[in-house]
Amino acid sequence: MANRIELQPSGHQFESKAGENILESALEHGVAFPYGCKNGFCGACKAKVSGDYEYQDEYKPQPLTEEELDEGVVICCKAEAKSDLTIEVEVVKGADEIKVHTMPTKVVKMEKLADDVVRLYLKTPDNESMQFLAGQYIEVLMEDGKRRAFSIANAPHNNDAIELHIRLVEGGYFTPHVFNEMTEKEILRIEGPLGGFYLREDSRNDIVMVAGGTGFAPIKGIIEHAIELGMKQTIHLYWGVRGEKDIYLKELAEQWAAEHENINFVPVLSDAAEGWEGRTGYVHEAVFEDFYDLSGRDLYVAGPPVMVNACKEACTQRKLPEKRFYSDSFEIAGKSEGKK
Numbered sequence: 001m002a003n004r005i006e007l008q009p010s011g012h013q014f015e016s017k018a019g020e021n022i023l024e025s026a027l028e029h030g031v032a033f034p035y036g037c038k039n040g041f042c043g044a045c046k047a048k049v050s051g052d053y054e055y056q057d058e059y060k061p062q063p064l065t066e067e068e069l070d071e072g073v074v075i076c077c078k079a080e081a082k083s084d085l086t087i088e089v090e091v092v093k094g095a096d097e098i099k100v101h102t103m104p105t106k107v108v109k110m111e112k113l114a115d116d117v118v119r120l121y122l123k124t125p126d127n128e129s130m131q132f133l134a135g136q137y138i139e140v141l142m143e144d145g146k147r148r149a150f151s152i153a154n155a156p157h158n159n160d161a162i163e164l165h166i167r168l169v170e171g172g173y174f175t176p177h178v179f180n181e182m183t184e185k186e187i188l189r190i191e192g193p194l195g196g197f198y199l200r201e202d203s204r205n206d207i208v209m210v211a212g213g214t215g216f217a218p219i220k221g222i223i224e225h226a227i228e229l230g231m232k233q234t235i236h237l238y239w240g241v242r243g244e245k246d247i248y249l250k251e252l253a254e255q256w257a258a259e260h261e262n263i264n265f266v267p268v269l270s271d272a273a274e275g276w277e278g279r280t281g282y283v284h285e286a287v288f289e290d291f292y293d294l295s296g297r298d299l300y301v302a303g304p305p306v307m308v309n310a311c312k313e314a315c316t317q318r319k320l321p322e323k324r325f326y327s328d329s330f331e332i333a334g335k336s337e338g339k340k
């Protein structure tokens with residue numbers, strides 16, 4: 001049997017099934033309930049609960065003070081609803097509300113998505129977890145102090161592992177290691193979540209998303225999150241790559257468009273082979289052709305700096321308000337570090 005949970009003051013409502021803790025149920029429904037360890041240690045998920053609940057696994061809420069216990073504060077990552085509940089908690093609305101962590105992660109799965117793109121799944125330690133907003137990124141920390149940024153490609157409701165899409169930079173410091181030497185079980189130290197590129201859930205504007213190459217990674221996280229939230233506005237996804245083989249998760253994007261009538265998918269090839277019947281040219285040009293006026297829309301752009309800068313022209317050429325332009329520019333870190 002499921003119990004109904006309502007959060008105040010946000011008004012979010014969702015169901016919690018038997019066997020699930022309150023935090024799990026919230027995250028599964030795309031609700032940004034605050035958390036840290038997911039394991040009863042840190043206290044980040046504490047909230048005042050009205051209704052019946054029980055702690056799982058004989059858990060004792062050590063992070064709570066006597067005063068909090070008297071006030072009905074509960075550790076939600078360990079508590080299971082036993083009746084309908086009303087919970088007082090401030091859901092996470094912006095990146096500045098999430099604590100940045102450094103932690104070791106284990107590569108649990110590697111999958112080649114294209115000749116020059118690998119998908120990695122990273123597992124956090126059992127007693128640590130990383131809350132993030134759809135679209136944010138992590139940095140891989142190397143022993144010599146160098147760091148490399150990669151976007152999180154999964155949505156927060158599906159965070160058993162952190163998913164990354166890594167493109168090979170020939171002659172680079174880190175990515176050739178991923179392609180040539182990395183094996184499953186390798187430990188990667190990461191810091192995150194980072195960045196202000198995430199879905200603005202409060203906006204009701206139609207959305208235009210532009211991905212360049214592996215810029216698809218954060219866009220994937222954002223679209224999966226928007227689907228989970230049941231957002232109804234139209235989402236136009238443009239994915240710009242060189243050739244057809246570089247649309248490395250084409251079936252997934254086509255499936256979103258087939259299953260959700262508010263999602264359109266437009267792949268754009270800059271170096272199309274003969275026989276390609278879709279759009280060609282640079283991806284920002286395709287967007288500018290299709291939208292003369294972007295004044296009532298939100299534009300999300302992720303990928304190479306040159307593409308991001310070209311898309312920013314939408315603010316002057318296509319009436320897009322600057323505050324509605326959200327971008328993640330994939331700068332190459334090695335450029336600012338000098339030669340290695």
Ligand SMILES: Cc1cc2nc3c(=O)[nH]c(=O)nc-3n(C[C@H](O)[C@H](O)[C@H](O)COP(=O)(O)OP(=O)(O)OC[C@H]3O[C@@H](n4cnc5c(N)ncnc54)[C@H](O)[C@@H]3O)c2cc1C
Pocket residue numbers: 137148149150151152164165166167168169170171172173174175176195214215217218328329330331332333334335336
């Ligand atoms: C916020 C953010 C998110 C990112 N997310 C992702 C992601 O999800 N997936 C992803 O694949 N990448 C992503 N990147 C880019 C990624 O961080 C870089 O590709 C990374 O630095 C490559 O690491 P490397 O050590 O292999 O190469 P580096 O050692 O950093 O680069 C080696 C050298 O190669 C040169 N170089 C090689 N190829 C190019 C090129 N195409 N353009 C310009 N210079 C080049 C550079 O001059 C550089 O000095 C992101 C970057 C940022 C800032």
Ligand code: FES
Pocket residue numbers: 034035036037038039040041042043044045046063075076077078
């Ligand atoms: S105690 Fe850390 S998330 Fe619940």
